[in-house]
Amino acid sequence: MPSEARSDGPPRNENAATAPLAQLQLDGSAVVHDLTGASQLHGRGGYGTIGEGGVLHLDPLETAYLCEMQRLKVEGLDGSARDFRALLAAAHGRDPTFEIRFLVYRDLRQRGYVVLRGPPPVEFSLLPRGGTPSKTASKWWVESRSERVPFSLAEILDHLRQVRSARRTLLLGIIDEESDLTYYRVREVTPQGENRPPSEPAAAEGFDLGDRVSLFDPLSVTALDETEHYGSRVGSRLELSLLEALYLGRERRISLRAADGSGTLDLRRFELGARATEPDLPLRLPVYRHLRAQGLIPKTGFKYGTHFRAYERDPSSTHARYLVHVVPPEWSAPWPEVARAVRLAQGVRKQLLFASMSPGSEAPTYLHLERMRP
16 A cells, blocks of 8 residues: 555654763764764664764764754754754755655664665665664665655666565655655566467568558457457458557468559558558667567557557456556656556555566566555
C-alpha cells in the first residue's frame, strides 16, 4: 500500500530533561561526551558512531531529528543552547536540499527503522525493524527526491545497478509540495509470457489503408487473430496496426499490397510511409519485437495512456499483466507525470514498465516502479 502519512509534530517526551547533551560542530554534526547517553542512543536506536573514548558522533540528520524528538539537547561551541528551529535553519543554509532528506529520514525513523547513511550516491541504508548496525544487514537503500526535481531514467538506472550489485533493493522517497511522502520500489525486470510463435510461417496478404492494414483471407485472419493474437477483428476481416504490419512484414509473415490490390508494396516504402504517420515507430518497434520474442502478446495501451499492454497468455482469457511505456534512454519527466502513470497501473492491477533501448543493445531495459509502504 502507498504511504501518505503526515507528520503531526514531535511527540511528548517526559524524559526530555534527562536527554544527553551534545556539542554542535561547524558542519552541523554533533558529539555526545556523556558516555551513558551515548551508549543508550547508539545501542538502542543505532544512532551515530562510537569514537575514541566512547564518545558518540552524530551526523546533521541524526542531530536534528533527536533534538526535535527531545531526546538530545544541543549547545554550540560557544556554550549557547540550540533548538530544533535553529538547527534546521543552519542546515538549510549549508545545504538547500537538507529538508527533503530530513523529511524522508524522519518518516523512516518514525516507522521504527534504523536509518544509516548509505554509500554514495545512495543516501540511506535501511535496516529491518529491530535490527542493529553491528549485527543486521540492510535490505533497502533509500534515496530522497522532491517532486519538483524531474525523474531522470538514466540517473535512476545508474543508481539501480549499483544497488543491485550490492544485492539491495532501491526505494525512492518522493516529497510533494505539502511535505507528504510517497515511496516507490524500483526494480529492473525482464517480462516473460507463455505465447510462442508458430513453427510454420503463414503467408498472408495485407492491404494498406493508410493508417492501418486489413486482411480479408479467412485462413490468414484465423491464424493471425485466434492463434497468434494480432490485430483486431472487424466483421470478417482483421485490422492490423502499422506497427504490427511492419513487424509481420519484416518477419515475412505477410506481403503488403495497395488498397485496391493493384500491386505489391515494397516493405521499405511502406515503412517510410508508416514512419510519416507514426513518427515514434522506430522507438516502439524494437520493444514490440522483444516483447513478442519473450512470449508476450503486446496490444495497444492507448486506453491506459501507454504504448502497450502486454499479455502473458491468450488475451481473450486473461488480463494484461504489464503496461509498457517506451522512452528514449535520455528520457526525463516531471514526477507528477510518473506518479500518475504508476498509480493508474496499480489501480488496474498491472505493472508499469518504462522500456528503453540503448544504442547497440540487443534487448530493452525495463524499469518497474511500484508504490508501496515500507
